[in-house]
Amino acid sequence: MKNQQKVLNGISVPVMLLDNELRIALANNAAFASFPSLQTGESLGKLGELDRDIETLLQTTLARRGATSLTIVTNETFQREFLISVKTVTDLEQFAAPTLVLTFEDQTPLRIAKSMRSDFVANVSHEIRSPLTAISGFVETLQGDGKDDPEAGKLFLGLMEKEVARMTNLVSDLLSLSKVEAKESRAPKKPLNLNQTIHQAVESVTALARKRGKHLDCKVVPDLPTVLGKRDDLARALINLLENAINYSREGSTITVTAQAAPNGNPLNMPAVFVSVRDQGEGIPAREIPRLTERFYRIDKSRSRNVGGTGLGLAIVKHILVRHRGVLTINSTLGTGSTFTAYLPVAAPQQKK
Ligand SMILES: Nc1ncnc2c1ncn2[C@@H]1O[C@H](COP(=O)(O)OP(=O)(O)OP(=O)(O)O)[C@@H](O)[C@H]1O
Ligand SMILES: [Mg+2]
Structure with missing residues (x-):
């Protein structure tokens, strides 16, 4: 028995042995870790939704000395889904009757995808x-x-x-x-002049800003540190942030673009440069902020639609920054405005040209 337990513990997926009354006779460490309420001697039903059909299926499998597979969903707040492969094992030393060996595969990530x-x-x-x-x-x-x-x-x-x-x-x-x-997994390797990129982005939204009666104020230091990046992608990300600032702020208000070397203790925790877009819009409620970069997420759908929005802009920004190993932070105060800041790692000196 001790050896069996050791072998079972060596297996990294949950494994259980059921006796002929479908009670858990043995279980490995992975099983106990996956199902904290698991107890030997108990029936499998404690773990999840086991309907009568499943019990009958297990009994028939046992009676036929056969094999089968089934799916269970756990009864927790965050429900997990497991695919269980079932096999009958006969002639085990300490079991007079045949037993069932159950191997569990966690299908939850697949279900989420x-x-x-x-x-x-x-x-x-x-x-x-x-x-x-x-x-x-x-x-x-x-x-x-x-x-x-x-x-x-x-x-x-x-x-x-x-x-x-x-x-x-x-x-x-x-x-x-x-x-x-x-x-996304291939980080750009070529050095990029961020000043030109920012200039390109600002230029391409100038007409829209004028049309909507917004002022653009650029506070970009002249010689920004070099980053590794794709100019068109980073310009796209910045344009998306600028378009949002233009679309979701009051007429006559000012949009400020700031870019400079990021201070120590910045969110990337390494030498970085930041580009931020600040608006004097109505701000975003704190609970909405974490969801803004989800695809199609819009706080006010009809308002976004009116300005031709699809709710994909910030999702694109996020992916572009992830590809550049950067990060986007969002700060907002209701009634005052929002600041979207993109942090990008500075290129290591040997990579500079
Ligand atoms: N500067 C901002 N001020 C206030 N709300 C904003 C701001 N930027 C984004 N939002 C909110 O976040 C939502 C998502 O923005 P996102 O850019 O992803 O989509 P969108 O602007 O609706 O459409 P598009 O795909 O055309 O950019 C917007 O619908 C808006 O509700
Ligand atoms: Mg947008």
């Missing part, structure tokens, strides 16, 4: 369906009542153009997201 994928597909479908529904409504009107009304025609074509632009935005954001995700 699956549900993330289906949530994602559901979100994408929903985001595409809304503009399509709107467009088909406009087409119907133009074919019906609005047929001979040039004014209505103009209005509806304009609205259709807006919806098409929204779908185009969504598709190009989805593409950017999947591209940065695919490259």
